[in-house]
Amino acid sequence: MTDRTYQRLDPQQAAERVKASINLRKRKETRFLWLGKTAVAIALGFLVLLFAGILSKGIPGLFQYYVTLDVRLDARQLDPSGQMTVESLAGGDFDGAILTSLYEALGNPEGRKEKREARRLISSGSSQRLMNYVLDNPEQLESMVSIQFAVDDDVDTFLRGLISRETPEADRRISDQLIGYIDALEAEGRISYEISDYLFFGSASRDAEMAGIRGALVGSILTLLVCIVIAFPLGVATAVYLEEMAPKNRLTEIIEININNLAAVPSVVFGIMGLAIFIVAFGMPRSIPLVGGIVLALMTLPTIIISSRAAIRAVPPSIRDAALGVGASKMQTIMHHVLPLAMPGMLTGTIIGMAQALGETAPLLMIGMVAFIVDVPGGVTDPGTVLPVQIFMWADFAERMFVQKTSAAIIVLLAFLISMNAAAILLRKKLERRW
Amino acid sequence: MVQNTNQVEGRAVPEKTLGEIQVDNPRMSARNVNVFYGEKQAIDNISLDIGMSQVISFIGPSGCGKSTFLRCLNRMNDTIDICKVDGEIKIDHQNIYDPAIDVVSLRARVGMVFQKPNPFPKSIFDNIAYGPRIHGLAASKVELDQIVESSLQRAGLWEEVKDRLDQPGTGLSGGQQQRLCIARAIAVSPEVILMDEPCSALDPIATAKVEELIHELREQYTIVIVTHSMQQAARISDRTAYFHLGKLVEVGDTKQVFTNPRHELTQDYITGRFG
Known part of the structure; x- marks a missing residue:
């Protein structure tokens, strides 16, 4: 279709x-550059906002108020x-001992009403603490010993300034009498913020001042252990088989498509x-990390398989040729x-999968890991819960102090996640160092 | 499709190979070999003997099937799913495509050096020791050390690397890497070494070194080399085979092929009229 009248x-x-045309091109490039920069800036802005929000809410949650009593x-x-x-x-009267010293610190209040208000000052877990001591x-x-006891969650909330003295007495959760006691203890220097x-060492509790994440943290670790022990070998083996050994036919094509589809299935x-399957058909107990780990393993398998296959495909064919050329068998x-060279990529995929699993709540709710369990699980068959589920439960509780506890638990979850990713990066660097 | 391109400037590719396909003392011999990539025929009925302790070079324009034929000789084509080979290739009177033949032991007897130097991402020592290790050639650590040293010496690399055997093989220069690959191939004591354009990624000095090495190795090994450099073929080989469009046009003593080619296509190619 050349135009014959065209003049050079x-x-x-x-x-x-x-x-x-160069000017036009330059303008386009500049515009593109700025678009990119703006996108990155917006993303960073949101990230900063997110972290600032979590940290400002969560860091106070890492602390609480204690009252020092001479018992x-x-x-x-x-x-x-x-x-x-x-x-x-168990037969000892620890409550009595604590109350005696509490009354002493408050100048021995008389009258049942005054004593009742005084008792509301300290946490109900104090006798357990003294027993452990x-x-x-x-x-x-x-x-005579000085021991720090946690203050009751309402008192804690008041000390944080979240309950105002100006509110009429009938509308707030602590009485004028109690406020008087708190002021007295503060004046004596017995109240501390630590x-x-x-x-960190407490387990699930309905009392906000005693609630802790130890059980959930251990539960998370156990669940992830089960998950990685199942998902990593299975995922890598599947990837190797599909990539290196499986004949390319309709069946493997269907399997491949389904693995990709599985990655998009909602976790619930x-x-x-x-x-x-595991609880109804196999009769396994509810709420145990073993079942949780298996379910999460099934959920992370597609991620691991897909990234492992990509890593295997990225190994240069010249290396395979070299090995086959000196007479190595396919397996060798x-x-x-192939595997050593693909390992860093496989690990990356696995860590992404594990990070997903760590933050997963919905499938674990289904298998009952949402139960209220006070004991720290000692093994994968003990009932337990996991961090995100614990956060989910705490967020649902009415007490004001659980807001801080929830944010603090989120910080712990994020710290767990970041240290896991850091470990993965270190491991990768170490493996990738093979020139 | 093959019929249409069968002619180059009016010259037909002959139905039968010109020259002597047979030699007195063959190490390998191929008879009526056809190779298909799916529907496409890459090698058309080639028969050729490869003489004991000789260097034979395969020349021809790109896509003529010389590399494909070379890769048939140690069944490297097995790795390509759609590749089908028929015909007969024998090494010491044993058909290598016999189902009873173990491809692993075949490749230990017929080693290979590739176009692009491809050392393993491991140390120089491990590069050489890998073959002997997987075939169980060394009875002891001392013996393995000896195999590594002698292989590197034969490849003319020992003096350059003896102080840094634990360094990565990928840290060597291109020419050194290729000699490392040759050392790796001879470490398993093969009978035949296949070389697929071993110098195409090297500079002239490194090329000269590799050629010198091939010259020394010919006494002990049978070498088959694919090359795009006619000068190289002329310098290093005893026999030369000219391939064209999947057919073996002509084969003979290198001197005769280069000075007095039997076919016009060979003549045109070696005088640089095409290719």
Whole structure:
């Protein structure tokens, strides 16, 4: 379709046209560059906003208020049978000992109403704390010790300034009398604001000041362990088989398409499947990390398989040729050359999968890991819960202090995630160092 | 489709190979070999003997099937799913496409050096030691050390790398890498070494070194080399085979092929009229 009347441009004209087109091109490039920069800036802005929000809410949640009381450890009161065992201590009157010292610190209030208000000051878990203290330090019996007890969650909320003195007494959760006591203790320097030991070492509790994430953290670790032990070998083996050994026919094509589809299945569906198969059909117990791990493994398998296959495909064919050329069998070529070279990519995929699994809530709700479990799971068959589910539960509780606890747990979850990713990056760097 | 392109400037590719396809003392011999990539025929009825302790070079324009034929000789074409080979290729009177033949042991007897140097991403020592290790050639660590040293010495690389055997093989220069690959091939003591354009990625000095090496290796090994350089074929080979459009046009003593080619196509190619 050449136009026969076309005249060739003379060099001058051509140069002018080129110049005009260059300007246009440059403008386009600049515009594109700015678009990119703006996109990155917006993304970074949201990230900063997100982190600022989480940290500003969550960091106060890592701390809580404690009241220091001087408790007299009277052996006859605390350990009436004198055996110093958990059983014998259960018969001791720890509450009495604590209340005596609390009343003392408040100038021995008289009257039932005053005493009742005073009792509302400290956490109901205080007697347990004192018992643990005695068990750990039996030599200090019969002496006077200063121990920090957590304050009740309403008092904590008041101390944070979230309950105003100006609110009419009838509308707030703590009375004028109690506020008076708090002021007195503060004046004596008995109230302190410290890193919350309940948060890190405590387990699930309805009392906000005693609620902790230890059980959920251990549950998360156990669940992820089960998940990686199942998903990684299975995923890598599937990827190697599909990529290196499977004949290319309709059947493998269907399998391939379905694996890709599986990656897009909503996670809650895996939960329903886990419920139907493992719990209903196989009769496995509810709420255990083993079932949770298996369900999450099924969910992360497609991610691992897809990224592993990509990693295997990225190994240069010349390396396979070299190995086959010196007489390595197919299996040896895969094990000695392809897998080591593909390993960093496979690990990346696995870590992405694990990160997904760590943050997953919905499928675990289906298999009952949402139960209220106080004990820390000791193994994969003990009932437990996981961090995101714990966060989900806390977010649902009404007490004001759970807001901070929830944010603090989110920080812990993020820290877990970041350290997992960091470990993966280090591992990858180490493996990739093979020139 | 083959019929249409069968003619180059009016010259037909002969139905039968010109020259002597047979030799007195063959190490390998191919008879009526056809190779198909799916529907497309890449090798058309080629018969050729490869003489013991000889260097034979395959020349011809791109896409003429010389590399495909070379890769048939140690069944490297097996890795391509759609590739089908028929005919007969024998090594010491044994058909290598016999189902009873173990392809792993075949490749230990027929080694290969590739166009692009492809050392393993491992140390120089491990590059050489890999073959002997998987075939169980070395009875002890000392013996393995000896195999590595002698292989590197034969490849003329020992003096250059003896102080850094633990360094990565990929850190060597291109020419050194290719000699490392040759050392890796001879470490398993093959009978035949196939070389697929071993110098095409190398500069003239490295090329000269590799050619010198081939010259020394010919005494002990049978070498088949595919090359695009006519000068190289003329310098290093005893026999030369000219391929064209999947057919073996002509084969004979290198001197005769280059000075007195039997076919016009060969004549045109070696004088640089096409290709």
